[in-house]
Amino acid sequence: MLASLHSHAVQGMEACPVQVETDLGWGLPAFSIVGLPDAAVRESKERVRAGMANSGFEFPLRRITVNLAPADVRKEGPSFDLPIALSLLAASGQLKTGRLQLYSAAGELSLDGAVRRIDGALSIAEGARRAGHTGVLLPADNAGEAALVEGIEVIAVETLKQAVDFLEDELTLSPTRVDTAAMLAGSDEVGLDLADVKGQQHARRALEVCAAGGHNLLMIGPPGSGKTMLARRLPSILPPLDIREAVEITRIYSVAGLLRSERSLISRRPFRAPHHTISHVGLAGGGGKPRPGEVSLSHLGVLFLDELPEFSRLALETLRQPMEDGSVAISRALARVTYPASFMLVASMNPCPCGHLGDSRRECICLPHKVASYRGRVSGPLMDRIDVAVEVPGLDRDEMLKAGPREASHQVAARVAGARVRQTARFGERGVYCNARMDSGEAERHCRLQPAALKLLEGAIDRLGLSARAHHRILKVALTIADLDDADSIEPAHLAEAISYRSIDRKGWDGN
Amino acid sequence: MSRRLEIGRAGEALACRYLQDRAYEILATNYRSRYGEIDVIARRDGIVAFIEVKARASRRYGEPFEAVDARKQNQIRRMAQMWLAENAGDPELRQCDFRFDVVSLRLDGGIESIEHLEDAFR
Numbered sequence: 001m002l003a004s005l006h007s008h009a010v011q012g013m014e015a016c017p018v019q020v021e022t023d024l025g026w027g028l029p030a031f032s033i034v035g036l037p038d039a040a041v042r043e044s045k046e047r048v049r050a051g052m053a054n055s056g057f058e059f060p061l062r063r064i065t066v067n068l069a070p071a072d073v074r075k076e077g078p079s080f081d082l083p084i085a086l087s088l089l090a091a092s093g094q095l096k097t098g099r100l101q102l103y104s105a106a107g108e109l110s111l112d113g114a115v116r117r118i119d120g121a122l123s124i125a126e127g128a129r130r131a132g133h134t135g136v137l138l139p140a141d142n143a144g145e146a147a148l149v150e151g152i153e154v155i156a157v158e159t160l161k162q163a164v165d166f167l168e169d170e171l172t173l174s175p176t177r178v179d180t181a182a183m184l185a186g187s188d189e190v191g192l193d194l195a196d197v198k199g200q201q202h203a204r205r206a207l208e209v210c211a212a213g214g215h216n217l218l219m220i221g222p223p224g225s226g227k228t229m230l231a232r233r234l235p236s237i238l239p240p241l242d243i244r245e246a247v248e249i250t251r252i253y254s255v256a257g258l259l260r261s262e263r264s265l266i267s268r269r270p271f272r273a274p275h276h277t278i279s280h281v282g283l284a285g286g287g288g289k290p291r292p293g294e295v296s297l298s299h300l301g302v303l304f305l306d307e308l309p310e311f312s313r314l315a316l317e318t319l320r321q322p323m324e325d326g327s328v329a330i331s332r333a334l335a336r337v338t339y340p341a342s343f344m345l346v347a348s349m350n351p352c353p354c355g356h357l358g359d360s361r362r363e364c365i366c367l368p369h370k371v372a373s374y375r376g377r378v379s380g381p382l383m384d385r386i387d388v389a390v391e392v393p394g395l396d397r398d399e400m401l402k403a404g405p406r407e408a409s410h411q412v413a414a415r416v417a418g419a420r421v422r423q424t425a426r427f428g429e430r431g432v433y434c435n436a437r438m439d440s441g442e443a444e445r446h447c448r449l450q451p452a453a454l455k456l457l458e459g460a461i462d463r464l465g466l467s468a469r470a471h472h473r474i475l476k477v478a479l480t481i482a483d484l485d486d487a488d489s490i491e492p493a494h495l496a497e498a499i500s501y502r503s504i505d506r507k508g509w510d511g512n
Numbered sequence: 513m514s515r516r517l518e519i520g521r522a523g524e525a526l527a528c529r530y531l532q533d534r535a536y537e538i539l540a541t542n543y544r545s546r547y548g549e550i551d552v553i554a555r556r557d558g559i560v561a562f563i564e565v566k567a568r569a570s571r572r573y574g575e576p577f578e579a580v581d582a583r584k585q586n587q588i589r590r591m592a593q594m595w596l597a598e599n600a601g602d603p604e605l606r607q608c609d610f611r612f613d614v615v616s617l618r619l620d621g622g623i624e625s626i627e628h629l630e631d632a633f634r
Contacts, residue, residue: 028592028610029634061559061609061631 144264213480523567
């Protein structure tokens with residue numbers, strides 16, 4: 001007796017189709033699973049056996065072989081429990097097979113026959129749609145995220161018995177529907193506000209420019225000057241997500257196993273702030289069983305690295321590729337996996353180990369070579385990819401104690417939104433979300449410089465010895481500044497401001 | 513004959529009678545080789561059961577069915593494979609499913625209890 005059922009294996013971000021075949025052969029009772037199963041899949045046997053028995057089904061007294069085809073793709077995780085059980089039931093005549101081929105199934109089984117949540121359900125629903133199935137049976141806890149996929153019925157099942165009854169047409173289960181507009185709308189929270197930050201006009205302006213164009217930001221200043229406070233308020237001025245972006249982020253969190261059933265849609269831009277002891281694998285992704293790293297968990301959001309020089313050299317170097325490409329490619333023996341990683345980098349650091357170099361109110365006590373080696377921990381190539389670097393000086397006494405009016409986040413957010421509107425009109429449907437994401441060709445095409453501005457740029461390239469990459473990044477920042485100014489082309493003032501944000505190139509990164 | 517062997521033989525005979533009373537056909541008893549033995553092979557309703565009979569005089573050494581440990585199970589499985597290989601030509605056998613059972617007896621003068629554990633291990 002032979003039966004077969006559709007399922008999917010999640011590889012990286014995508015789900016690839018897996019055929020779950022069961023053969024009940026003649027011979028001594030046995031149960032083997034083949035098709036490169038990992039430990040969790042091998043343990044399926046115990047869960048399937050108990051789940052079936054406790055759901056009132058008979059466990060066949062045959063030589064059972066389950067094949068998860070194709071045989072050369074690694075099968076990982078407990079999501080094959082449900083399809084294995086269903087195909088066993090079909091092969092042993094306990095499940096009528098009429099509707100079996102219309103659906104795909106995935107889910108973990110509890111010993112009592114309940115269906116438990118799995119990772120990557122959204123990708124699985126997309127895979128099922130690509131394969132042309134009528135619907136996909138998924139754990140009820142995953143149904144919300146899977147229902148974000150249009151064009152396929154998502155059938156939420158709570159128990160194995162329910163799945164069987166549904167497939168035999170003895171039970172009607174309506175496809176799960178979600179109201180994406182409502183999920184997106186209910187995301188405004190009253191939290192951190194820029195009005196909490198005193199002074200720091202220059203840094204606030206830099207924050208606004210970066211938010212408007214999606215540029216990378218480095219804040220340098222003494223301890224306690226407000227760098228971390230400013231960084232944490234960045235999400236409050238970033239534009240809200242549209243549904244396409246929200247689904248992209250949700251897909252990553254689904255694969256990483258970070259979605260909770262109460263929250264099937266990530267509706268706010270991620271803000272990730274890993275501790276500086278994080279490994280390069282934790283930051284960029286990978287590991288024996290590849291998982292998305294912090295750069296992917298902050299996709300379309302903010303990755304905040306506080307105390308940048310404290311991060312390991314290797315961790316910082318692994319940032320370079322995603323900062324350029326907007327994605328991370330991880331190679332393994334049997335597969336190559338790509339995770340999206342289009343994030344805004346915000347970093348903070350002190351100017352020197354003691355923190356007070358350049359501070360008007362306190363003396364720096366560091367030896368010069370210590371300053372140089374401290375700064376050297378952030379390599380030249382990494383600095384080259386920072387679009388905007390600002391100094392965040394310590395507050396003087398009056399600024400600290402003054403209780404004057406300060407701009408609130410919503411005011412800044414309005415300007416940022418205006419600049420983003422211009423960018424959406426500029427890029428249309430091409431999937432480029434903001435100025436920072438332009439490649440060098442697009443940068444040259446869109447960044448029209450007035451003649452005076454061009455002269456200014458030529459001078460800057462000579463004086464600062466800018467690389468080609470630096471030159472393109474300055475153009476993009478200048479375009480953002482022009483967008484904020486509602487101007488149709490880049491004026492000298494816009495360019496001058498953009499150049500000023502690369503003053504680090506002038507001072508020299510070795511501390512001179 | 514030692515007391516242990518006596519109890520064992522008695523147990524197997526009692527088990528056979530118990531099974532026959534329940535419409536099982538006894539196909540073999542004491543099927544053995546140097547690698548092990550199967551106490552009883554019996555068939556009913558298209559299922560052939562390889563049965564290990566455990567007889568005990570007292571409870572002191574645990575319930576009888578607890579004596580079928582992993583090593584014993586492997587032995588029985590190997591013997592079952594051998595028996596299958598020997599009988600593979602039998603067309604009726606090709607229609608059968610197979611099962612490993614334990615029949616557990618507690619004897620104390622007479623029969624204290626008999627338990628037939630179907631599908632005791634796989």
